[in-house]
Amino acid sequence: MPNNVGRTLAKGLGIDVDARYRNEPTEAVQSAAASFRSVEQYEEEEPTVAEFLYAHRPTVHGAVAYIKSLFPFWSWIFHYNATWLLGDIIAGVTVGFVVIPQGMAYAILAQLTPEYGLYTSFVGFLLYWAFATSKDITIGTVAVMSQLVGNIVLRVRDTHPQYEGPQIAQALAVIAGSVLLFIGLVRLGWIVEFIPLVAITSFMTGAAISIAAGQIPALLGLQGVNTRNPTYEVIIDLLKALPTARLDAAMGLTALFLLYAIRTFCNIMSNRQPQRKKFWFFMSTLRMAFVILLYVLISWLVNRHVNWDAKKAKFKILGKVPSGFQHTGAPKIDTELLSAIAPDLPVTIIVLIIEHIAISKSFGRVNNYVINPSQELVAVGFTNLFGPFLGAYPATGSFSRTAIKSKAGVRTPLAGIFTAVIVLLALYALTSVFFYIPMSTLAGLIIHAVGDLITPPKVVYQFWEVSPLEVFIFFAGVLLTIFTNIENGIYLTMCASAALLLVRLAKAKGHFLGRVKVYRATKDTAGKGVPFNEKGESIEIPSREAYIPLSKDDGSNPNIDVQTPYPGVFVYRFGEGFNYTNQAHYMDRLVEYVQKHARRTILDRYEKLGDRPWNDPGPRRGAKIDMDDNRPIVRAVILDCSAVNNIDVTSIQGLIDVRNQLDHYAEPEVVEWHFANVNNRWTRRALAAAGFGFPSVKDESNFGRWKPIYSFAPVDSGSNHTPHIVAQRSRDEEEDVISPGKGINDGAAQVAGRGDGKLAAVQGMNRPFFHIDVAAAVESAILNAESKNEGQASPANSVLKSA
Secondary structure, X not given: OOOHHHHHHHHHOOOOOXXXXXXOOHHHHHHHHHOOOOOEOOOOOOOOHHHHHHHOOOOHHHHHHHHHHHOHHHHOHHHOOHHXXXXXXXXXXXXXXXXXXXXXXXXXXXXXXXXXXXXXHHHHHHHHOOXXXXXXXXXXXXXXXXXXXXXXHHHHHHHOOOOOHHHHHHHHHHHHHHHHHHHXXXXXXXXXXXXXXXXXXXXXXXXXXHHHHHHHHHHHOOOOOOOOOOHHHHHHHHHHHHHHOOOHHHHHHHHHHHHHHHHHHHHHHHHHOHHHHHHHHHHHHOHHHHHHHHHHHHHHHHHXXXXXOHHHOOOOEOOOOOOOOOOXXXXXXXXXXXXXXXXXXXXXXXXXXXHHHHHHHHHHHHOOOOOOHHHHHHHHHHHHHHHHHHOOOOOEEOHHHHHHHHHOOOOOOOHHHHHHHHHHHHHHHOHHHHOOOEXXXXXXXXXXXXXXXOOOHHHHHHHHHHOHHHHHHHHHHHHHHHHOOHHHHHHHHXXXXXXXXXHHHHOOOOEEEEEEEEXXXXXXOOOOOOOEOOOOOEOOOOEEEEEEEOOOOOOOOOOOOOEOOEOOEEEEEOOOOOOOOOHHHHHHHHHHHHHHHOEOOOOOOOOOHHHOOOOOOOOOOOOOOOOOOOOOEOOEEEEEOOOOOOOOHHHHHHHHHHHHHHHHXXXXXXXXXXXXXXXXXXXXXXXXXXXXXXXXXXXXXHHHHOOOEEEEEEOOOOOOOOOOEEEEEOXXXXXXXXXXXXXXXXXHHHHOOOOOOOEEEOOOOOOOOEEOOHHHHHHHHHHHHHHHHHHOOOHHHHHOOOO
C-alpha cells in the first residue's frame, strides 16, 4: 500500500488509493482462512514498484560482471594449453587457405578491388577473438553482404559520383558498426529473435540465386549483360548473350566443374574410408585453394608474355594487387555521404545481424555451447567500426568458413589469429601470384560458394509440415528478390512474418474444457479393458481427472466421453497469452458460448416490450418466452491462465466488462470468477486490483454459505514427496477436512505429507479464487455452486418471475 507521502500526493490529485481494498471482502476471507487451524497461514504480498526498482538497481557486483562479460576470453585464456594450440593452428591455417581466394572474389562482388577483401578478412580474424562467445564463427567477407555493398556503392555513385567505392563502403561499415556496437553494449541482443528462420532462409536463398545469376557473365566472358538489373532480367539477357561467350568460359566452367567434382569425390571416399574421414575432409576443404593455384598456373602459362599488363591477356585476369596495407587511415565521412547511405543502413544492419547471429547460434547448438547475442553484436560492431581504419568494408559471419573451421577441430576463438597470419603473409608475399588469377575462375568460385546457401527442397518440405503459411512467405521473399532486389525480399519476409505473428496473437483460439477420468495403464494392467488385467480380472488402477477441450479439436480421441464440469460452471483456457491484441477475441467468444449454454436467471425480467433494450429485443412479436428453458444458470467462470504470463490494462478492462455483462445476465445471482495457473505475481496483482481473486462484495448475502478450498503442501523441504492436498471448510463444523480422505481428523492433516512436517498454504489464502491448477478451481466452483443451490427454496421460485 502507498506510504504517507504517496497518500498525500494521491489525495491532492483526487485519487482514492483505498477504494480497491474497501471492495474486498476482507473479513469473510480472513474468517474462512482462520478456520484452518492445523496449517500454517500464508498471505501473499503484492509486488510493488519500489520492489521492482530495487531488484533492478545497479550494483557494484553487476557492474563488474558486465565489464567481464565484454571480454569473454578472460574465462578461458588462462586455461590455454598445447592441445588447444594445435587444434587452433590446424583450423586457423585451413580457413586461411580458403579465405584468401574468397576474400578477393567477394571484394570484386562489392565493386571494390581485390585487396579490400583481404583487408576485411584480416581485421575480422584479428579482432573477433577477444569479444567472441563462439569458437567456430569467422568474421570477414561474405557473398551476400558483399553483393549488398556492391549494390549500394553503385547506387550512391550514380547520384554522388564524387565518392569512390571504398569511401562509400567504409562509411557504411562505420555507421552500421556503431549501431551494432551500441545495441550490444546496452544488451539488446534479444531483438534478433524477432527475425524468424523463414525470413533468414528466404533471404539467403533469394540472395544466392541473384549472386549466382550475376556471376554467370563473368564465368562465360559474356558482354553487354547489365548485372545491376533484377535477377530475372539478368537471366533473360544471359540467354540472349550466350553466343558471345569467349575463352573465359573454358576457364570458368572447368573450374566450377572441378570444384564440385573434388567435393563429390571426397565425400564418396569419406563414406568408403571412415577411418580416413579427417583426411578427406581436409582435401575437400582445400579444393578452392587447389583450383585457384591450378588455374593460376594455367593462366601464367598462357599469359606470361603480357609483361604485367592485364589488358593483353587472352582472357580476363585479376591484375595487379597492391602489396601490404595501402589504404590505411581514418575513413572520410561527411554529412552528404551519410544522407546518401542512410536509406540503406537498415537493410545493412539486418543482414549483418542475420548472417552472424544465425550462424553462431546454429553452430553453438551443434557443438553444445550457448552464445550471447548481445556480446556477438559487440564483436561485429567493434570489427566494423574499427576495420575501415585498415581499409575493411562491412563484414559479418561466414557460413562456409565457419563450417570448415568447426569440422577442422577448432578449440577456441584464438584460431582466428592464425588465420590472420596466413592472410597477412598473402598480402605481403603472394600478390604477384594473384595477378594471373582468371576472373572467370573467381566467378566460378563465388557460384560454388553461394550454392550452399540455397535452401534444399527437403528443408522447405519440413517447413511445410510445420507451418504451411510460412512456406508461402518463404517463396514470396525468394520471388520478390528475383524480380526486384535483395532489400525488398528481406523486408517482405520480415514484415509478413511479423504480420502472421500478430494475426496469430490477435486470433488466438481458446478452448472450453470438459472433464474426463483418466487411467494410467502399463503393459501389466492393459488387457481387454481398463480397469482389467490381461486375464480380464478386475483390478484397481489409480485414476485422476483431466481437462481437455469439449470440442475435441485438439487431436484428442473424438470417441472419449468429455463431460462439462458442472451445470453453469465454464472452464476456459487461453490459447496464446492474454493481452490487448487478443482480449476482445477471447472475451467475445467467452460471452457468446456462455450465453448459448446458459440462460438468464430471471427469464421474463421485462414487464413491457418497451422496457427491453434494443440489443435484447426478446422473441418475435406474438411469440412467448420459453419459460421451460432447462439450460443452467451461470454460476462460475474458470480461466486457465497456464498460457498467460503478463497482462495489460486493456485485457483487464476487457475482463471487467465481461464480468459486468455476465453479472447482468445472471442477476440477481453473481458469477464467480476463478483463475488457475496464474504464475506471475504482477498478473495476480493486476487481477486483484480489478476485483478478482476473491468473492465479490455484490454476493455478500451468500458469504455465510461460501466454502473456500485451499491447496496445502508440507513445509519441510526435505521431503521427496509433495502431494497435492486440498483442505476445505466443513459444512457442519469449523474443522479441517483433508480431501479426498474420509473422516480424517484435524491431527491427520499435520502428518499427511510427513510424520514430522506441518502443512502450509501453497498460495495466498487472501486470494482464495487464485488456484494452483484447474482441478482445484473446478472443485471450488462446484462446491460453492452446490452450496448456493441448497440455499435456494426451488428453481421455480428463484429464477422465474410471475407474469
